[in-house]
Amino acid sequence: MESCDCIDPPWPGDELLMKYQYISDFFIALAYFSIPLELIYFVKKSAVFPYRWVLVQFGAFIVLCGATHLINLWTFGMHSRNVEVVMTTAKVLTAVVSCVTALMLVHIIPDLLSVKTRELFLKNKAAELDREMGLIRTQEETGRHVRMLTHEIRSTLDRHTILKTTLIELGRTLSLEECALWMPTRTGLELQLSYTLRQQNPVGFTIPIQHPVINQVFSSNRAVKISPNCPVARLRPLAGKYMPGEVVAVRVPLLHLSNFQINDWPELSTKRYALMVLMLPSDSARQWHVHELELVEVVADQVAVALSHAAILEESMRARDLLMEQNVALDIARREAETAVRARNDFLAVMNHEMRTPMHAIIALSSLLQETELTPEQRLMVEAILKSSSLLATLINDVLDLSRLEDGSLQLENGTFNLHVLFREVLNLIRPIASVKKLFVSSSLAPDLPEFAVGDEKRLMQIMLNVVGNAVKFSNEGNISIFAFIAKSESLRDSRAPDFFPVHSDNHFYLRVQVKDSGSGIDPQDISKLFTKFAQSQSLAARNSGGSGLGLAICKRFVNLMGGHIWIESEGLGKGSTAVFIVKLGIPEYSNESKLPFFPKVSANHCQTNFPGLKVLVMDDNGVSRSVTKGLLVHLGCDVTTVGSADDCLRVVSQEHNVVFLDVCMPGVDGYEVAIRIHEKFTKCHQGPLLVALMGNTDRVTKENYLRVGINGVVLKPVSVDKMRSVLSEVLEHRFLFETC
Amino acid sequence: MDGVVQLQRQLLDYTTLLFQEGFLNDQFTQLQQLQDETNPDFVVEVVSLFFEDSERLLNELANTLDQQSIDFRKVDSHVHQLKGSSSSIGAQRVQNVCIAFRNFCDAQNTEGCLKCLQQVKNEYALVKNKLETLFQLEQQILAAGGSIPM
Numbered sequence: 001m002e003s004c005d006c007i008d009p010p011w012p013g014d015e016l017l018m019k020y021q022y023i024s025d026f027f028i029a030l031a032y033f034s035i036p037l038e039l040i041y042f043v044k045k046s047a048v049f050p051y052r053w054v055l056v057q058f059g060a061f062i063v064l065c066g067a068t069h070l071i072n073l074w075t076f077g078m079h080s081r082n083v084e085v086v087m088t089t090a091k092v093l094t095a096v097v098s099c100v101t102a103l104m105l106v107h108i109i110p111d112l113l114s115v116k117t118r119e120l121f122l123k124n125k126a127a128e129l130d131r132e133m134g135l136i137r138t139q140e141e142t143g144r145h146v147r148m149l150t151h152e153i154r155s156t157l158d159r160h161t162i163l164k165t166t167l168i169e170l171g172r173t174l175s176l177e178e179c180a181l182w183m184p185t186r187t188g189l190e191l192q193l194s195y196t197l198r199q200q201n202p203v204g205f206t207i208p209i210q211h212p213v214i215n216q217v218f219s220s221n222r223a224v225k226i227s228p229n230c231p232v233a234r235l236r237p238l239a240g241k242y243m244p245g246e247v248v249a250v251r252v253p254l255l256h257l258s259n260f261q262i263n264d265w266p267e268l269s270t271k272r273y274a275l276m277v278l279m280l281p282s283d284s285a286r287q288w289h290v291h292e293l294e295l296v297e298v299v300a301d302q303v304a305v306a307l308s309h310a311a312i313l314e315e316s317m318r319a320r321d322l323l324m325e326q327n328v329a330l331d332i333a334r335r336e337a338e339t340a341v342r343a344r345n346d347f348l349a350v351m352n353h354e355m356r357t358p359m360h361a362i363i364a365l366s367s368l369l370q371e372t373e374l375t376p377e378q379r380l381m382v383e384a385i386l387k388s389s390s391l392l393a394t395l396i397n398d399v400l401d402l403s404r405l406e407d408g409s410l411q412l413e414n415g416t417f418n419l420h421v422l423f424r425e426v427l428n429l430i431r432p433i434a435s436v437k438k439l440f441v442s443s444s445l446a447p448d449l450p451e452f453a454v455g456d457e458k459r460l461m462q463i464m465l466n467v468v469g470n471a472v473k474f475s476n477e478g479n480i481s482i483f484a485f486i487a488k489s490e491s492l493r494d495s496r497a498p499d500f501f502p503v504h505s506d507n508h509f510y511l512r513v514q515v516k517d518s519g520s521g522i523d524p525q526d527i528s529k530l531f532t533k534f535a536q537s538q539s540l541a542a543r544n545s546g547g548s549g550l551g552l553a554i555c556k557r558f559v560n561l562m563g564g565h566i567w568i569e570s571e572g573l574g575k576g577s578t579a580v581f582i583v584k585l586g587i588p589e590y591s592n593e594s595k596l597p598f599f600p601k602v603s604a605n606h607c608q609t610n611f612p613g614l615k616v617l618v619m620d621d622n623g624v625s626r627s628v629t630k631g632l633l634v635h636l637g638c639d640v641t642t643v644g645s646a647d648d649c650l651r652v653v654s655q656e657h658n659v660v661f662l663d664v665c666m667p668g669v670d671g672y673e674v675a676i677r678i679h680e681k682f683t684k685c686h687q688g689p690l691l692v693a694l695m696g697n698t699d700r701v702t703k704e705n706y707l708r709v710g711i712n713g714v715v716l717k718p719v720s721v722d723k724m725r726s727v728l729s730e731v732l733e734h735r736f737l738f739e740t741c
Numbered sequence: 742m743d744g745v746v747q748l749q750r751q752l753l754d755y756t757t758l759l760f761q762e763g764f765l766n767d768q769f770t771q772l773q774q775l776q777d778e779t780n781p782d783f784v785v786e787v788v789s790l791f792f793e794d795s796e797r798l799l800n801e802l803a804n805t806l807d808q809q810s811i812d813f814r815k816v817d818s819h820v821h822q823l824k825g826s827s828s829s830i831g832a833q834r835v836q837n838v839c840i841a842f843r844n845f846c847d848a849q850n851t852e853g854c855l856k857c858l859q860q861v862k863n864e865y866a867l868v869k870n871k872l873e874t875l876f877q878l879e880q881q882i883l884a885a886g887g888s889i890p891m
């Protein structure tokens with residue numbers, strides 16, 4: 001075999017060294033083959049590795065290097081040309097690949113390095129985020145604490161609870177050693193320790209409010225760190241030799257109701273602040289963090305609001321209590337007033353009678369005494385007694401009337417009365433007095449003044465007498481004229497009576513009465529006082545008028561009750577005066593006035609011509625005279641039933657019969673007895689029929705006997721039509737008629 | 742027409758005569774006044790009633806007075822009735838006799854009563870006659886188309 005001389009082994013005898021090279025090459029090849037395998041395996045596993053192509057290249061490079069080394073194994077000995085060729089191919093390929101790889105790596109390695117940088121960067125960021133998360137969580141917790149604190153504080157409206165809760169919760173949230181609240185005293189010059197966290201009953205420390213630290217805290221709305229040596233912070237004796245914890249103070253504005261305007265927030269110019277002092281635990285390295293300070297500020301504000309709510313509530317509770325007290329007091333006062341009024345009314349009611357009775361006795365007896373024989377001095381004395389007692393009686397009546405008028409318990413007694421007659425009576429009463437004073441009284445009633453009116457006759461008379469009496473009283477000469485007429489609407493509206501609104505209606509009219517006198521007149525400025533009770537002007541009083549001053553006041557009240565108005569006009573002193581009053585009276589309806597349903601009321605001098613529908617029962621045993629009587633009554637329009645015996649009469653008579661004619665000269669029948677029995681029948685009802693006895697003119701009549709048995713009339717037979725007519729009229733009107741023979 | 746007027750005049754004269762002679766009095770005028778359109782026969786009715794009543798009473802009286810022992814109370818009652826009736830229509834003379842009759846009754850004078858009874862009967866017959874004539878006259882006037890003068 002030809003051996004190639006290209007490679008000469010340097011030391012032919014070094015078989016050991018060749019063996020070692022041989023083994024090393026083998027292992028290198030092995031390594032070179034296994035490394036890519038491992039790479040491939042792990043890359044396949046990872047799947048994120050971005051540089052696969054590079055890896056393939058690298059793998060190829062390594063494989064070829066390994067192949068080279070492997071092939072080298074054969075070159076140690078004698079080897080064939082093929083091997084040489086393969087070896088050369090391998091080497092060439094390896095060279096190519098390795099150069100390419102080398103070039104490739106130049107690009108890749110910086111990238112790989114930068115990846116590392118980014119990784120570092122991201123890690124840093126993650127750390128930062130972590131830190132920030134931590135912060136946020138802390139803040140969130142702080143927020144939660146604040147909310148909880150606020151909730152605790154605001155859940156009560158009691159001032160003490162609010163403050164106590166604040167301190168407790170703050171202490172808990174921030175893990176404080178001590179927490180204290182200083183409130184300003186009433187004078188505002190000092191701060192007093194009001195609440196603390198740890199000490200249950202703080203002794204009332206006070207510190208003057210003018211302290212630079214305090215001022216500093218008060219002037220800012222932030223929590224301010226203060227020195228632990230500050231007087232407000234020195235709450236406990238320093239226990240230990242270690243550093244006391246940091247202290248923070250914040251102001252709490254005390255808002256008053258008056259600070260709240262509707263549209264503005266409360267002004268911060270309120271001067272009153274409380275001071276909250278918070279101390280961190282001593283011996284710890286804790287510092288006040290910003291978020292903790294913020295929490296403290298927020299809490300301070302909330303406390304301020306809660307305190308103001310509590311203050312408002314206290315105010316409103318106080319106001320309500322006050323109101324209830326006032327209500328109770330008012331109620332008591334009202335009941336007392338009612339009792340007083342009732343007592344007064346009872347008193348008046350009793351005194352009314354009690355006072356009047358002796359008064360009347362005095363007057364009556366004095367008048368009687370006047371009638372007897374008296375010496376002139378005695379007569380004078382009796383007259384004086386009479387005059388004084390009349391005056392007193394009038395006064396008593398006036399006062400009693402007035403007090404009844406004042407509290408509105410007086411009511412008018414309305415009835416129908418004759419207006420013309422009233423005026424006449426007034427004149428008749430006044431004339432004697434007037435003539436004594438040589439005064440002439442005249443009256444003129446308007447022609448359209450109705451004769452009858454509906455109103456309180458007694459009170460109207462009283463008013464008239466008072467007014468006319470005053471006219472007479474205050475005149476010494478001349479005449480007094482009375483005019484009465486119906487007031488029309490234009491004349492009713494008077495400038496003197498702006499709130500007098502006459503209302504017209506169909507069944508009312510306004511009576512206007514004017515009384516003019518030519519007496520002493522009235523000063524215009526005294527006119528307003530005239531109607532005030534008990535007030536008399538000087539000139540009047542000086543004239544010893546002898547009046548109580550009540551008369552006009554009472555008149556005014558009565559006139560007002562009657563829906564009218566009264567006033568006095570005068571042109572001045574010495575020029576006379578005119579008193580005018582207007583009252584509202586009703587117009588009577590005549591159809592209401594009849595008491596008997598069948599026919600209208602009759603005035604004294606007329607007889608009825610007919611008695612339509614009058615139910616009459618005639619008892620007569622004589623047929624002829626029975627039919628004659630019946631004929632008479634039928635002619636007069638009556639509805640006649642006849643009976644022939646007393647028994648029939650009693651059987652037939654009923655409440656419907658208005659008149660029963662009894663022929664009492666029937667023999668065998670006692671007229672008295674029949675009458676009695678008829679009355680017996682009707683004692684239960686209020687009114688039986690009228691009984692008229694017919695008798696012959698030779699019979700004896702005893703009026704008294706017939707009256708005793710209740711017979712309303714006795715008539716002698718024979719009866720003519722006219723006689724029957726007048727009999728019926730008389731009996732129906734007067735329920736009484738007795739004719740004698 | 743002339744006849745009516747004459748009849749009316751006759752009636753008036755007759756009536757006046759009756760009044761003058763005392764057969765009738767004012768009560769009868771009253772009765773006549775009660776007669777009107779609603780009651781056109783009032784007078785006749787009442788007078789007829791009077792006649793019936795009176796006849797009955799007179800018979801009764803005759804019977805009673807015929808007894809052996811006269812019941813004067815009964816007699817008195819009858820006479821009273823008669824008196825009442827006659828006075829109701831205005832038969833004055835009858836009424837007057839009745840008054841006298843009652844006095845005799847009170848005195849229980851049988852003879853007087855009998856005499857009065859006779860008198861009453863006479864007077865009654867007279868007044869009946871007169872009234873009947875009166876009514877006839879009235880009927881004649883009405884039949885002739887006139888109206889009865891008051």
